[in-house]
Amino acid sequence: MTDEQTPTADSVAQVRQAVLSAALPNVAFDGWTDRTLADAVRHAGVDPGLARLAFPRGGVDLALAFHHANDEALAARLETEDLAEMRFSERIAHAIALRLEIAAAEREAVRRAAALFALPIHAADGARAVWHTADTIWTALGDRSDDVNWYTKRMTLSAVYSSCVLYWLGDDSPGHADTRGFIDRRIADVMQVEKVKAAMRDNPLGRAFMAGPGRLLGGIRAPGAGGADLPGRWRH
Structure with a gap:
């Protein structure tokens, strides 16, 4: 690149795509x-x-x-999916299954990435990547939360998705059918937790907590639309 050339976001993105395509055949080996x-x-x-x-x-x-290219592919797929007849828990399970289906052609590349992000030096990168996948799913499914729930939804889904990826990497069943069963069980576990939380909100002790220490959580807000590189904001 000469001094006269000014790289643009599009040119860098094109280079990123071209290099990634050239790299994938060798990732399984190197x-x-x-x-x-x-x-x-x-x-x-x-x-x-x-x-x-x-x-x-x-x-x-x-x-x-x-990882992000696969997230973009997932967002595009979800835009074309008809999910109207599904319960919300089924939509989440379907989105996770779609994400794994997209990655299936490069399963060994996913395995290599999982090993890379398991290293302490890259653990934070791996956590952010999984969080990005969870955010992609929630955003595509129309999540409009703007409080602490924005974080808890993505935190919970990040944990679910991570466990599903690890199970999928070791699943040799035809068409990875066992993985879909595992996804459904994990989502069912999360729904049980949500039922407990709902019961706590209806419980006098739960209401007392939310009226006291729990009020602090009410000031937490999701990241603003301005794109600032911050984990969120506090509403006074």
Whole structure:
């Protein structure tokens, strides 16, 4: 990239997509490594300077690009799905199953990414990636929460999704049928927790808590629409 060239967001995105496509055939053998990235940049024939902008941290950014590309594909699929006849719990289970279906063609790449994000140095990246998937699902399903529920929904779904991925990676049943059963059981477990929470809200002790210490939770708000890199905001 010469001094006269000014990279745009679109050009960087195009480089990211081209390099990711070139990398996927080798990830199963070499993992999400800097070597895989360097080979992919060469095979894709992209400008090395733009590649450094697209993947400033090397292989880990390549793995994150793969994860986010699958999240984008999930959002696009959910826009075309007719979920009107499903209960909400069924919609969530369906979204998780779709996300795994999208990744199925690159199952070994997912396994390699899971191993990478299990390393302490990349654990935070992995947690943010899973949170992004949970947020993608909730947003696609029309979640409008703007309080502490925005966080608890995504936190709970992140835990469910993570366990489903690990189960799916070890599932050798035809068509991964056992994974769908596992997803349904995990969602059922979450719904039981929601029933307990609802019962607590109807309980005199629960109401007393929400009127006292629980009031602090009422000031928590979801991240604003301005796109600030903050975990949320506090309403005074």
